[in-house]
Amino acid sequence: MKPIYLAIIEDDLVVQESLVEFFGLHPTIETVVVTNSVEDFLKLINSCEKVPEILLLDINLPGISGLKGLPLIKNELPNLDIIMLTTFDETDNIFKALSCGACSYLSKRASLQNILDAVLVVSEGGSYMSPAIARKIANFYAPKKKSILTSRQLEIVDGIVAGKSYKMIASDLFVSIDTVRSHIKNIYKTLEINCKAELIRKSFNKEI
Amino acid sequence: MKPIYLAIIEDDLVVQESLVEFFGLHPTIETVVVTNSVEDFLKLINSCEKVPEILLLDINLPGISGLKGLPLIKNELPNLDIIMLTTFDETDNIFKALSCGACSYLSKRASLQNILDAVLVVSEGGSYMSPAIARKIANFYAPKKKSILTSRQLEIVDGIVAGKSYKMIASDLFVSIDTVRSHIKNIYKTLEINCKAELIRKSFNKEI
DNA sequence: TTTTCAATAACATAATAATGTGGTTTTACG
DNA sequence: CGTAAAACCACATTATTATGTTATTGAAAA
Structure with a gap:
């Protein structure tokens, strides 16, 4: 051997x-x-x-x-x-x-x-x-207990993480781009971040 | 017991x-x-x-x-x-x-x-x-064999993934913002992508 | 030694994202 | 019934990003 x-x-x-x-x-x-x-x-x-x-x-x-x-x-x-x-x-x-x-x-x-x-x-x-x-x-x-984001907000995050622009997300969800903007503003506020990169990072780190 | x-x-x-x-x-x-x-x-x-x-x-x-x-x-x-x-x-x-x-x-x-x-x-x-x-x-x-990006390009990618703006990356690396732009254009071309979100996704998936 | 490539940089333009302020409507809860 | 939260939307401004063209320099490879 x-x-x-x-x-x-x-x-x-x-x-x-x-x-x-x-x-x-x-x-x-x-x-x-x-x-x-x-x-x-x-x-x-x-x-x-x-x-x-x-x-x-x-x-x-x-x-x-x-x-x-x-x-x-x-x-x-x-x-x-x-x-x-x-x-x-x-x-x-x-x-x-x-x-x-x-x-x-x-x-x-x-x-x-x-x-x-x-x-x-x-x-x-x-x-x-x-x-x-x-x-x-x-x-x-392991999955986090529950997100501090609403289910709609999570849909928006999914779109961002998938690489979509606000425009694409808006048309996918059948809402106006201003609504998407509005959601994102709220998401950033809740997560205390201020750019897409942070959002994506958090998402990959299961911090959302 | x-x-x-x-x-x-x-x-x-x-x-x-x-x-x-x-x-x-x-x-x-x-x-x-x-x-x-x-x-x-x-x-x-x-x-x-x-x-x-x-x-x-x-x-x-x-x-x-x-x-x-x-x-x-x-x-x-x-x-x-x-x-x-x-x-x-x-x-x-x-x-x-x-x-x-x-x-x-x-x-x-x-x-x-x-x-x-x-x-x-x-x-x-x-x-x-x-x-x-x-x-x-x-x-x-485990790390992928070798990246198709140059070491400088990888530094730029690190900055992006860390959530930095072009401006911040430029000042961190002591080069002009146009140089950063230039690098990113090349990176996007090489990776066949066209936005930050894709770059970050690839980075987290170890595709870089 | 010529060529290629990486790194640097300027200038320009269009698109997208970030942020603020304000508003409506619907739904759920006490 | 009132209120709060969530989802919706508009308008506006500034910042950042995406993309193109072009060019210089130095180092490595052919």
């Missing part, structure tokens, strides 16, 4: 060592690169005969942070699957990491066994999210 | 029975409602003294499908955590289910043990996604 080539970037030497030791015991995982910074990793990676397939990347690193480093690393090794290790589960970071191509995300409070599970899952083409993280993702998609 | 009240909607009687039997053995889980359709569930739920906290919901049901039923159920029991069980992992369904408020999603090929894990994780406020599903979610966020 082909071993899984693993890399680790972790600046906390205690954590780093415990990871290395733990994975050293595993029969099918071979830790091929271990560094304590993104910079070192990028230097080492070119002169490395065994190219890692999976990387455990700490999100809080001195120098280039894990989050900033992600695109740099992905640029060098596009096929590397990256598992983020994080101390705090900040929602923003989760989505930023995912947007940069991280495929798994787990809390450092997770046990070594959990981290191993994640590595194995990823090596099989899956993805592992710790429960708290997964919940945040689910909540992100 | 307070038991976890569980409900199950599953039309396949073999699966249903094995679930009921399996959870019956668990000390802290009490299965309080079992039906084979969303319709029956909605009828029963009002005359039920023990209100379920977690629901295992099959996605493919006769009559009202699990997906269609989700909002109806959530409407009756807003605090119910719903775990979707699915035979096929269609990406569309995953996101639809999440958008309707499902908090976990797992393949029926998952073992009973996995389903139990999911129930326990959810009962603790987490969320469980099977690896293949989680991977699809991660891939959804």
Whole structure:
């Protein structure tokens, strides 16, 4: 059975060592690169005969942070699957990491066994999210209780988000363009915004 | 210890029975409602003294499908955590289910043990996604290979998406407003669009 | 070295959007 | 019955956006 080539970037030497030791015991995982910074990793990676397939990347690193480093690393090794290790589960970071191509995300409070599970899952083409993280993702998609806009206003918003002009929205809804304007004025007031871009952003962020 | 009240909607009687039997053995889980359709569930739920906290919901049901039923159920029991069980992992369904408020999603090929894990994780406020599903979610966020826009053009797009006017973008980038206009003309041409709304939409859909 | 392309910029014009003020009508609620 | 909210509409003004044409400069590619 082909071993899984693993890399680790972790600046906390205690954590780093415990990871290395733990994975050293595993029969099918071979830790091929271990560094304590993104910079070192990028230097080492070119002169490395065994190219890692999976990387455990700490999100809080001195120098280039894990989050900033992600695109740099992905640029060098596009096929590397990256598992983020994080101390705090900040929602923003989760989505930023995912947007940069991280495929798994787990809390450092997770046990070594959990981290191993994640590595194995990823090596099989899956993805592992710790429960708290997964919940945040689910909540992100979840519908908001109820909009502060009226149903008519929501129809107007739909039109805007769909890229229609006021004129088009007016003719679609069989009302005058001034009515559309009027609705939009009210919508902007309610949402405390003053341009279309904000409206569309809010809509995509499910803030409406 | 307070038991976890569980409900199950599953039309396949073999699966249903094995679930009921399996959870019956668990000390802290009490299965309080079992039906084979969303319709029956909605009828029963009002005359039920023990209100379920977690629901295992099959996605493919006769009559009202699990997906269609989700909002109806959530409407009756807003605090119910719903775990979707699915035979096929269609990406569309995953996101639809999440958008309707499902908090976990797992393949029926998952073992009973996995389903139990999911129930326990959810009962603790987490969320469980099977690896293949989680991977699809991660891939959804992953960056597209490379943009057809130049880096400068991307800076302009960022400004637009952030809700800035041309004037603001110009002053942020220390160029004239006509330069910004010029960039935007080129961007629209390249992307074959002709308004800001489309640009923002594409940006949020990672089509840029 | 010629050509292409990205980035810069000016000038011009038409369309659309943002904002204000004021008004009517219908519907729902206490 | 009165009132409030929602949907409707008009008129007006300014700001911003969309679009066209043209041109210079520097860097990269052919």
